[in-house]
Amino acid sequence: MTEQETKQKKRKKQQFAVAEELQEEIQNAVEVAQALEELEKEGKQLDIQVCPKCKSPKVRRAKSTGGDMWAHIGLLPPSYECPDCGWQERIVLKATNKPLSVKEVELIAEAQDIEDESAK
Ligand SMILES: [Zn+2]
Numbered sequence: 593m594t595e596q597e598t599k600q601k602k603r604k605k606q607q608f609a610v611a612e613e614l615q616e617e618i619q620n621a622v623e624v625a626q627a628l629e630e631l632e633k634e635g636k637q638l639d640i641q642v643c644p645k646c647k648s649p650k651v652r653r654a655k656s657t658g659g660d661m662w663a664h665i666g667l668l669p670p671s672y673e674c675p676d677c678g679w680q681e682r683i684v685l686k687a688t689n690k691p692l693s694v695k696e697v698e699l700i701a702e703a704q705d706i707e708d709e710s711a712k
Contacts, residue, residue, distance in 0.1 A: 620647040628689040637689055643674035644703055650675050 624640055627649065631637070641651040654671035673680040681703075 617647045620649060624649045632689050641672060643677060643679050644681070645674065645679040646677045648674050648676040651679075654680055 620642070624642055624647070627640060640649055642649050643651050651672050651674050654673040671680060671682050
Protein backbone atom coordinates (compact mmCIF):
# COMPACT_ATOMS: atom_id res chain seq x y z
CA MET A 593 0.00 0.00 0.00
CA THR A 594 1.38 3.37 -0.95
CA GLU A 595 1.63 6.25 1.45
CA GLN A 596 -1.10 8.07 -0.46
CA GLU A 597 -3.56 5.19 -0.13
CA THR A 598 -2.98 5.08 3.60
CA LYS A 599 -3.76 8.80 3.82
CA GLN A 600 -6.99 8.36 1.85
CA LYS A 601 -8.15 5.56 4.17
CA LYS A 602 -7.49 7.77 7.19
CA ARG A 603 -9.47 10.65 5.68
CA LYS A 604 -12.47 8.38 5.02
CA LYS A 605 -12.47 7.15 8.62
CA GLN A 606 -12.63 10.74 9.85
CA GLN A 607 -15.49 11.47 7.47
CA PHE A 608 -17.53 8.58 8.84
CA ALA A 609 -16.92 9.68 12.43
CA VAL A 610 -18.81 12.99 12.19
CA ALA A 611 -22.41 13.68 13.20
CA GLU A 612 -25.35 11.97 11.58
CA GLU A 613 -26.91 15.07 10.04
CA LEU A 614 -23.86 15.35 7.83
CA GLN A 615 -24.40 11.87 6.39
CA GLU A 616 -25.64 13.12 3.04
CA GLU A 617 -22.78 15.54 2.71
CA ILE A 618 -20.34 12.78 3.57
CA GLN A 619 -21.95 10.45 1.06
CA ASN A 620 -21.37 13.05 -1.64
CA ALA A 621 -17.78 13.56 -0.53
CA VAL A 622 -17.16 9.81 -0.54
CA GLU A 623 -18.63 9.56 -4.04
CA VAL A 624 -16.23 12.23 -5.20
CA ALA A 625 -13.32 10.48 -3.50
CA GLN A 626 -14.27 7.17 -5.09
CA ALA A 627 -14.64 8.74 -8.53
CA LEU A 628 -11.20 10.30 -8.15
CA GLU A 629 -9.72 6.99 -7.04
CA GLU A 630 -11.17 5.26 -10.09
CA LEU A 631 -9.68 7.87 -12.36
CA GLU A 632 -6.35 7.62 -10.60
CA LYS A 633 -6.29 3.87 -11.26
CA GLU A 634 -6.81 4.66 -14.93
CA GLY A 635 -3.90 7.04 -14.74
CA LYS A 636 -6.09 10.09 -15.26
CA GLN A 637 -5.81 13.24 -13.21
CA LEU A 638 -8.53 15.83 -13.23
CA ASP A 639 -10.62 18.14 -11.14
CA ILE A 640 -14.19 17.44 -10.10
CA GLN A 641 -16.30 20.44 -9.25
CA VAL A 642 -18.20 20.04 -6.01
CA CYS A 643 -20.90 22.18 -4.41
CA PRO A 644 -19.48 24.10 -1.39
CA LYS A 645 -22.89 23.86 0.30
CA CYS A 646 -23.83 20.19 0.04
CA LYS A 647 -20.62 18.76 -1.54
CA SER A 648 -22.62 17.34 -4.42
CA PRO A 649 -20.42 16.39 -7.37
CA LYS A 650 -23.27 17.27 -9.75
CA VAL A 651 -22.32 20.92 -10.00
CA ARG A 652 -22.60 22.09 -13.58
CA ARG A 653 -22.16 25.29 -15.49
CA ALA A 654 -25.22 27.48 -15.17
CA LYS A 655 -27.16 28.06 -18.35
CA SER A 656 -25.87 31.26 -19.81
CA THR A 657 -28.11 34.26 -19.55
CA GLY A 658 -27.75 37.77 -20.91
CA GLY A 659 -26.22 38.77 -17.58
CA ASP A 660 -23.43 36.29 -18.06
CA MET A 661 -21.98 38.23 -20.97
CA TRP A 662 -18.80 39.03 -19.03
CA ALA A 663 -18.13 35.36 -18.58
CA HIS A 664 -18.59 34.80 -22.31
CA ILE A 665 -15.86 37.27 -23.18
CA GLY A 666 -13.62 35.79 -20.50
CA LEU A 667 -13.54 38.65 -17.97
CA LEU A 668 -15.29 36.63 -15.29
CA PRO A 669 -15.27 32.94 -14.55
CA PRO A 670 -18.50 31.22 -15.63
CA SER A 671 -21.33 30.66 -13.15
CA TYR A 672 -21.99 27.23 -11.72
CA GLU A 673 -25.15 25.81 -10.21
CA CYS A 674 -25.97 22.82 -8.02
CA PRO A 675 -29.14 20.88 -8.98
CA ASP A 676 -29.27 19.35 -5.46
CA CYS A 677 -29.52 22.47 -3.27
CA GLY A 678 -29.90 25.33 -5.73
CA TRP A 679 -26.52 26.87 -4.96
CA GLN A 680 -25.18 29.16 -7.66
CA GLU A 681 -21.87 30.96 -7.66
CA ARG A 682 -18.98 31.95 -9.87
CA ILE A 683 -16.47 30.31 -7.57
CA VAL A 684 -16.63 26.56 -7.39
CA LEU A 685 -14.81 24.21 -5.08
CA LYS A 686 -12.81 21.51 -6.69
CA ALA A 687 -12.00 18.06 -5.53
CA THR A 688 -8.81 16.97 -7.19
CA ASN A 689 -6.39 14.10 -7.19
CA LYS A 690 -3.67 16.40 -8.41
CA PRO A 691 -1.39 18.05 -5.87
CA LEU A 692 -2.99 21.45 -5.20
CA SER A 693 -1.19 24.48 -6.52
CA VAL A 694 -0.90 27.57 -4.34
CA LYS A 695 -3.41 29.30 -6.63
CA GLU A 696 -6.00 26.57 -6.13
CA VAL A 697 -5.56 26.59 -2.36
CA GLU A 698 -6.11 30.35 -2.40
CA LEU A 699 -9.29 29.96 -4.46
CA ILE A 700 -10.68 27.42 -2.00
CA ALA A 701 -9.87 29.69 0.95
CA GLU A 702 -11.57 32.56 -0.87
CA ALA A 703 -14.72 30.49 -1.43
CA GLN A 704 -14.80 29.58 2.25
CA ASP A 705 -14.50 33.25 3.21
CA ILE A 706 -17.49 34.09 1.04
CA GLU A 707 -19.49 31.33 2.69
CA ASP A 708 -18.62 32.73 6.14
CA GLU A 709 -19.72 36.21 5.11
CA SER A 710 -23.12 35.06 3.90
CA ALA A 711 -23.65 33.11 7.14
CA LYS A 712 -23.57 36.32 9.22
ZN1 LIG B 1 -25.42 21.78 -3.52
